[in-house]
Amino acid sequence: MATLTAERVDATLPATMEIGAMSAPGAISMRTVATPQPGPKECLVRLRSTAICTWEQRSYSGVQHNTFPFVGGHEISGDVVAIGPGGANQLSIGDRVAIGPSSCGRCHWCLTGQDRGCKLHYAGAVKYGEAWGPGGFAEYKVHPVNGVYSIGDAPYEIASLAEPLSCALHAARLLDLRVSQDVVVLGAGVMGLMNVLAAKKHGARVIVSEIDPDRLSKAKLMGADEVIDARWEDPVARVKELTEGRGAEAVIAAIGHQKANEQGMGMLSERGRYVLFAAAHPEPEFTIQPNPMHNRETGVFGVVSKEQQDFYTATRLIRYGGVDLSPLVEATYPLARLREAMDHAIKPGTYRIVVTQEPAQG
Numbered sequence: 001m002a003t004l005t006a007e008r009v010d011a012t013l014p015a016t017m018e019i020g021a022m023s024a025p026g027a028i029s030m031r032t033v034a035t036p037q038p039g040p041k042e043c044l045v046r047l048r049s050t051a052i053c054t055w056e057q058r059s060y061s062g063v064q065h066n067t068f069p070f071v072g073g074h075e076i077s078g079d080v081v082a083i084g085p086g087g088a089n090q091l092s093i094g095d096r097v098a099i100g101p102s103s104c105g106r107c108h109w110c111l112t113g114q115d116r117g118c119k120l121h122y123a124g125a126v127k128y129g130e131a132w133g134p135g136g137f138a139e140y141k142v143h144p145v146n147g148v149y150s151i152g153d154a155p156y157e158i159a160s161l162a163e164p165l166s167c168a169l170h171a172a173r174l175l176d177l178r179v180s181q182d183v184v185v186l187g188a189g190v191m192g193l194m195n196v197l198a199a200k201k202h203g204a205r206v207i208v209s210e211i212d213p214d215r216l217s218k219a220k221l222m223g224a225d226e227v228i229d230a231r232w233e234d235p236v237a238r239v240k241e242l243t244e245g246r247g248a249e250a251v252i253a254a255i256g257h258q259k260a261n262e263q264g265m266g267m268l269s270e271r272g273r274y275v276l277f278a279a280a281h282p283e284p285e286f287t288i289q290p291n292p293m294h295n296r297e298t299g300v301f302g303v304v305s306k307e308q309q310d311f312y313t314a315t316r317l318i319r320y321g322g323v324d325l326s327p328l329v330e331a332t333y334p335l336a337r338l339r340e341a342m343d344h345a346i347k348p349g350t351y352r353i354v355v356t357q358e359p360a361q362g
């Protein structure tokens, strides 16, 4: 048994735990480290599900630079098993939670409702010797108490998708989407489909443009009102046709691709806004024509993450059945088979692969 100094502890904690560490692109292995302890206003979460996102996939496939050894996994759900000093008034042992953003509540960014800028936004990063990262490929993780969110009775695999859903809800909120507005989502991978769900929740009419017919079917299943097969149809002309010639009030680019960006910018209506939702490696060129943008009052901005209210909204939607994310989970693998899970996740056309951590044996 570990000797824990935490304020409240589940008595069954083991002294060590397994982590999945990436030592280089394509190289991932299990290591045994000491089970971490929560400090003041932190809790220890026994992880139950961790979904594999593009950051981990790109680090593994080598298309995105990273610092190794890396303990990936930032889409996480689990159970609170220990609470550090000063945190027990906000949480209880046994709470089922998703791990999300934290904040200090007092800085400029927090006090202006923009807590993504707070220095505590990513406060949940872990360090095990040289290894660092968001720490979801592990059996346990320490996280700030104000960065965990109740998931009620929702399945852990589904609740681990609160993080990507929250990013799409962040985009919808920044766009101030309104009932019956025309929104185009470019790309129907997981993040595109999360944006379909978020825009639909805001009452928008959603058009999806994509080149993969299976993904177009999935987009329909997830609630897209119109789909455009961009292999055969000119997406710009088709969007104009579907919007009485106006174009879309919002275009969300869930793929990072130069041609898609050119098409997307070309389908904006007057005052339309373009969201760069996806990173791209290598970085594509992006051209803005200032005079048309000035004359038509259009705009462009990026979305990379979420704020606490977006994450809270995501967990509420998941908890109370406001969205069905189950079509996005393609397969689950136990943590011990993380390498296989990563190999599956990087296959083109794959939806979310979720790693599951069985409850530790007492």
Ligand SMILES: [Zn+2]
Pocket: 053, 054, 074, 075, 163, 164
């Ligand atoms: Zn993610």
Ligand SMILES: [Zn+2]
Pocket: 103, 104, 105, 106, 107, 108, 109, 110, 111, 115, 118, 119, 120
């Ligand atoms: Zn702050």
